Amino acid sequence: MAARVLACAPCHGAEGEGTSDAYFPRLAGKPAGYLYNQLIAFRDGRRKYPPMNYLLEFQTDDYLKKIAEYFASLRPAFPPPVPPVDSKEILARGESIVKNGDAQHGIPPCSACHGQTLGGMEPGIPGLLGLRAAYISGQLGGWRYGTRTAFAPDCMQIVAGLLTEDDVKAVAAYLSSRPAPADPSFAPRGSLPMPLECGSEPH
Amino acid sequence: MSRISTGLLAGLMLVLSPIATSAQQPADPAVIAKGEYLARAGDCIACHTAREGKTFAGGLPMKTPFGTLYTSNITPDPQTGIGTWTSDQFYQMMHSGRFPDGGLVYPAMPFASYTKVTREDSDAIYAYLRTVTPVKQLNKPHDLTFPFNNRSLILGWRTLFFREGEFKPDPTKSAEWNRGNYLVEGLGHCGMCHTPINALGGSKQSQAFEGGLIPMQNWYAPSLTSNKETGLGDWTIEEIVDYLRKGVSAKGAVYGPMAEVVYNSLQYLNDDDVRAMAVYLKGLAQGGPPEKASTSLPSAESSLLLSLGKSIYDRDCASCHGATGQGMPPDYPPLAGNQSIQMVSSVNPVRMVLNGGYPPGTSGNPTPHGMPPFAQKLSDDEVAAVVTYIRTAWGNRGEPVSARQANELRAATLN
Structure with missing residues (x-):
């Protein structure tokens, strides 16, 4: 498989570990269902990024599943966390949203669906560590503005819509400052009581 | 209309309705x-x-x-x-x-x-x-923009x-050739891309299947004639069949808009029909002499490009395409002797280097190998250098490419 997916390596690293470019995400060790949903969304043009749309346009569901399973199975080392450049207050705000949410604004904690360890849950919920702040805020922004969508009900669109610009910055700053988990793994399917319905994570 | 003629019409409708329905x-x-x-x-x-x-x-x-x-x-x-x-x-x-x-x-x-x-x-x-x-x-x-919104x-x-008319078999040719002709020129509508398009959006029949730039997409549809340098002259029937049905062959892989054609259409055709198309294509003669390339770069620039190009090739390309461009077909296409590398238009090789690409996933090649995009790794000069190198090394007879051409294609529509 490594030879077949060499096309992914310049942006995502030879083992899906990510590269120095902050905007291209780590793929390795994310749940296969999540990666598969993204590959399908790029192939069909629902998630828009022309270089990805172009590469995947004429691939079958079966092959995209194999690619997703391949990257999900890899465990390359995480990059060292980026030393935070943001203030303690911003990081604390981020940590608070990630762990506790913001009841006043109806924001659930990230950990409710992405797990206490933020490693994600099978089959469709990705881990949140090992990503750079620019990528995380880019994706949350994409959901807020509707340029990134997922299967209905699109829970991330709802959650991101509740976040302010400052919240996004704080969450991205906090997540990207966290050290990688010693044992990167995702929670088993159905093990987390999710606070809202997600089309990508069928019950 | 009188009552009588209405009645007559209704009667006629009744008579006609079994045919109509x-x-x-x-x-x-x-x-x-x-x-x-x-x-x-x-x-x-x-x-x-x-x-x-x-x-x-x-x-x-x-x-x-x-x-x-x-x-x-x-x-x-x-x-x-x-x-x-x-x-x-x-x-x-x-x-x-x-x-x-x-x-x-x-x-x-x-x-x-x-x-x-x-x-x-x-x-x-x-x-x-x-x-x-x-x-x-x-x-x-x-x-549509004015005046084209006027039908x-x-x-x-x-x-x-437009020349209206059903296909007429040529009795002097084989049934297979005629079937191929019918599929290529009829339903296959291959000429829509592979015949040069003029400024009025029409196909130049005098240059049928001699290749042309596809408007808006910025991919060049190569010549399908039997010309040795630019067309299918050196391809065996088996190689053309593989290319059309699987999307990969010993001579090269499909990419760009042709990947769509193989993915949605050709992979579903039976062996006899694809073979017939290959037989017909192989027999297409070139109407006139191939377009002559014009060297636009001074030779000093070309030779600089070449030495830079070789070092980039050895570093980034040779592991798959081989030290002498021999490739490892069908997964890694050969570049030496590959028409789509050395044809007059350099659009396709420049775009492949910039954008990479996957051949289509087909029943004959369900998990294809992908070529990485180099747009973010290589500068315009480096893209021009490596494409110039592959167009001229190992006996290839293409013309050099300028950094400006490489730069222009960075903006080409991807999808």
Whole structure:
């Protein structure tokens, strides 16, 4: 498989570990269902990024599943966390949203669906560590503005819509400052009581 | 209208109605299956299905130099599709490029090729299309710039470029050759891309299948003639068959818009038909001498490019394409002697280096190898250098490429 997916390596690293470019995400060790949903969304043009749309346009569901399973199975080392450049207050705000949410604004904690360890849950919920702040805020922004969508009900669109610009910055700053988990793994399917319905994570 | 003539008309309608509704009867399953196969050969689905849209419900935007056309709903929905069309009307559209009301069809619909389709085959496609799930979806109005939004201009286009008429077999050739000719020039509508397009959007028949730049997409459709340098002269029938059905072959892999054709259409055709197409293509003669390349770069710049190009090639390309460009076919195409690298237009090799790409996933090659994009790794100078190198090394006879050409193609539409 490594030879077949060499096309992914310049942006995502030879083992899906990510590269120095902050905007291209780590793929390795994310749940296969999540990666598969993204590959399908790029192939069909629902998630828009022309270089990805172009590469995947004429691939079958079966092959995209194999690619997703391949990257999900890899465990390359995480990059060292980026030393935070943001203030303690911003990081604390981020940590608070990630762990506790913001009841006043109806924001659930990230950990409710992405797990206490933020490693994600099978089959469709990705881990949140090992990503750079620019990528995380880019994706949350994409959901807020509707340029990134997922299967209905699109829970991330709802959650991101509740976040302010400052919240996004704080969450991205906090997540990207966290050290990688010693044992990167995702929670088993159905093990987390999710606070809202997600089309990508069928019950 | 008098009562009597109304009555007469009603009587006539009654007499005629069994004929008029005969088209509504379910057709023979064998005819429907044949129609489905022929619809694959015509690649109807590629244009008449939008991204994530319902099959055959249209709505796909087609960008042209004259504006954007939206493809039509060809499901059997009576209000928004072609549910009320008769097989006569369907044939008239395929054969003459006219709607049931006589209106002119924009030639983005390849009726200039489909006119060669026999009545029997048109009826089979019609029978098949009546069996697909009807979708209620109104056609989107076209968004064409003045003066192209005036449909009567199509009359002029038709006078210049449209030759109506069913395919006539050539009795001096084999049945296989004739079948290939019928598929390539009719349903396959290969000439839509592989014949040069002029400024009026018409195909230059004097240069049929000699290749041309596809408007808006910025990919170059190579010559399909038997010319040794630019066409299919050196390809065996087996290699052409592999290329068309699997998307990869010992001589090269499909990429760009051709990947779509293999993915949606050619991989579904049976071996006899693809072989017939290969036999016909192999026999296409070049109409005139191939276009002569003009060297636009001073030789000092070329030689600098070449030495830089070789070092980039050895570092980034040789591990797959081989130290001497021999490749490891079918997964890693050879570059030495590869027509699509050295043809006059350098658009394709530049774009492959910038954008990378996957051949289509087909039943014959379900998990293809992908070429990485180098757009973010290589500068314009480096892209020009490495493409110049592969176009001129190992006996390849292409012309150098400038950094400016590489830069311009960074903005090419990807998808």
